[in-house]
Amino acid sequence: MAAFNHIMDILVWSIQIFTGLLIGFSLVGLEARRTSRKLLIISLFFGVAYAAAAILFSPTWLIPILIILALPFLVRLMKVPVAQSTIAVLLAVIYNLAVVSLIEYNIFYLLLDAGNVSLDTGTKMSINLFVSLNNIFIAMIVYSNSPVLFPKLLFEKSLDDDDPEISFSGRAYSVILILFLLAVGLYYTVWELPHIRLHYRWFITLWSLTVTVAIILFQRKLILFKNEKVQLFLDRQYQKELLTFFSMIRSQRHDFNFHLTAIYGLIQKKEYAACETYIKEMVKSATVINDLLPLHHPATAAMLSTFKERAAAKGISIEYIIMNDLRNCPCSVYEINKVLGNLIQNALDEVERLPEKNHPIIVELNTEWNQLMITVMNETDLAGEKLGDLFEAGFSTKVHHEGLGLPAVKKIVEKYQGIVYPELEEGFIHFHVSIPEGTTTKRG
Structure with a gap:
C-alpha cells in the first residue's frame, strides 16, 4: 500500500509540474503540441526527484524550487533563448502557486476547516485525484489551443540585439524581475496560509489571485507597447530606404529626356562616334539601377x-x-x-x-x-x-x-x-x- 501511495504521489506531482510547464511555454509562444513530449519527460524526471526530496524536506515549497532547478535542462532541451525559458518557468511557478496551491488545494482545505472535517488518508487521496484530473483537463485545453501571453516573435527579435531601437532585452529582463518577485510573494502567501484566521485566509487568497492576474496582464501590455514601437521604427526605416530608391528612379527618368535630346542632336550633326560613346555612358549609368531591380x-x-x-x-x-x-x-x-x-x-x-x-x-x-x-x-x-x-x-x-x-x-x-x-x-x-x-x- 505504501508503494502504491508513493507511485500515486509521483504521478500527482509530475502532472502538476507538466501542466505548469506546458502553460508557461505556451504563454511565451511555443506551440504546446510540439513541446508536450519534451516537457512530459522532464516532468516525470522531476516528479521522481520531488518524491525523493519530499522524504527529507517539507513538500510545501518543493515543486516551485524543482521547476526553477529545471531551467538549465529546459533551455538546452527546448532550444529557446534563456530569457524566454526563464519567463516560461516563472509562469509555471506562478501557476503552481496561484492555481494549484491557492485555488485548488487551499479551497479544499478551507471547506474542510469550515465543516470541521479532518484530513485523513482517503480524503487526501480524493483531493489529489481531483486536482490531478483538473490539471489534466487544463493541460488538454492548453494542448488544443496553445494560448499565448507573450508572443514568440518578441523573443525572435533577439533579446541581446546590438540595436537598442529593436532590442527587447531591457523589457524582457524587467518582466523576469517582476514575475520573480510575484512568485516570491505568492510562495510566502502559500507558506503562511495555515497560520492565518479563516476569514482573512479567504480574503488573502482572492486578493493574491487578483493582484497576480493584474500584474501579468500589465506586463503583457508593456511588452506589446514596445512591440508597436519596434514596428513603427522598422516601418520608418523601410519607408526611408524606399523613398531613396524611388528618388533615384525618378531622377533617372527625368534625365532621360535630356539624354534623348543630346542623342538626337548628335545624330542630326552625324557625329555617330560621339553618339555611340554617349550611349555607352548612358547604358553604364542605367545598369546601376537595372542590376538591382x-x-x-x-x-x-x-x-x-x-x-x-x-x-x-x-x-x-x-x-x-x-x-x-x-x-x-x-x-x-x-x-x-x-x-x-x-x-x-x-x-x-x-x-x-x-x-x-x-x-x-x-x-x-x-x-x-x-x-x-x-x-x-x-x-x-x-x-x-x-x-x-x-x-x-x-x-x-x-x-x-x-x-x-x-x-x-x-x-x-x-x-x-x-x-x-x-x-x-x-x-x-x-x-x-x-x-x-x-x-x-x-x-x-
Whole structure:
C-alpha cells in the first residue's frame, strides 16, 4: 500500500509540474503540441526527484524550487533563448502557486476547516485525484489551443540585439524581475496560509489571485507597447530606404529626356562616334539601377545603390551579381539589410585603407540547394591567423572601429540556422553566408 501511495504521489506531482510547464511555454509562444513530449519527460524526471526530496524536506515549497532547478535542462532541451525559458518557468511557478496551491488545494482545505472535517488518508487521496484530473483537463485545453501571453516573435527579435531601437532585452529582463518577485510573494502567501484566521485566509487568497492576474496582464501590455514601437521604427526605416530608391528612379527618368535630346542632336550633326560613346555612358549609368531591380525589396535595392555611389566617390568599384531576388529569404528586410550592409561596409573599409585599389568589391546573391548564398569578396592584406578572430565582439583590423559589424551578422545568420565564414585566397577575402530559405515566415 505504501508503494502504491508513493507511485500515486509521483504521478500527482509530475502532472502538476507538466501542466505548469506546458502553460508557461505556451504563454511565451511555443506551440504546446510540439513541446508536450519534451516537457512530459522532464516532468516525470522531476516528479521522481520531488518524491525523493519530499522524504527529507517539507513538500510545501518543493515543486516551485524543482521547476526553477529545471531551467538549465529546459533551455538546452527546448532550444529557446534563456530569457524566454526563464519567463516560461516563472509562469509555471506562478501557476503552481496561484492555481494549484491557492485555488485548488487551499479551497479544499478551507471547506474542510469550515465543516470541521479532518484530513485523513482517503480524503487526501480524493483531493489529489481531483486536482490531478483538473490539471489534466487544463493541460488538454492548453494542448488544443496553445494560448499565448507573450508572443514568440518578441523573443525572435533577439533579446541581446546590438540595436537598442529593436532590442527587447531591457523589457524582457524587467518582466523576469517582476514575475520573480510575484512568485516570491505568492510562495510566502502559500507558506503562511495555515497560520492565518479563516476569514482573512479567504480574503488573502482572492486578493493574491487578483493582484497576480493584474500584474501579468500589465506586463503583457508593456511588452506589446514596445512591440508597436519596434514596428513603427522598422516601418520608418523601410519607408526611408524606399523613398531613396524611388528618388533615384525618378531622377533617372527625368534625365532621360535630356539624354534623348543630346542623342538626337548628335545624330542630326552625324557625329555617330560621339553618339555611340554617349550611349555607352548612358547604358553604364542605367545598369546601376537595372542590376538591382530584380530584388524583391526596394529598400534593399536602395541600400545597395547607395553603397555603390558611396564607394564610387572614394574611387572604389562595387559589382553586384543578383541571381537570387531574396523573395524566399527568411530574414526581415531590416535584418537582411543589416547583414548585407555590415559585410559591404566591412569590405569598403578594408579596401579603402589599401594603397592601391586594383579590383572591385564583388557582391553575389545566389541559390544553392535551397540555401540563400551571399558572398562578398574584396582585396585584403589580412593575415590568415587573424581569420578566427573576425567574428569576436570588439575585434577590428581598423582604427577607431568597435568591431561590432561582423558579430551582428553572425548573430542574425545563426538565428535562422545559417552559417557565415571567411575564406582567404591569394590577397582576397571572401565572406560566405548561407541561410536556409523558407525556414521562417518573413517579416518586413
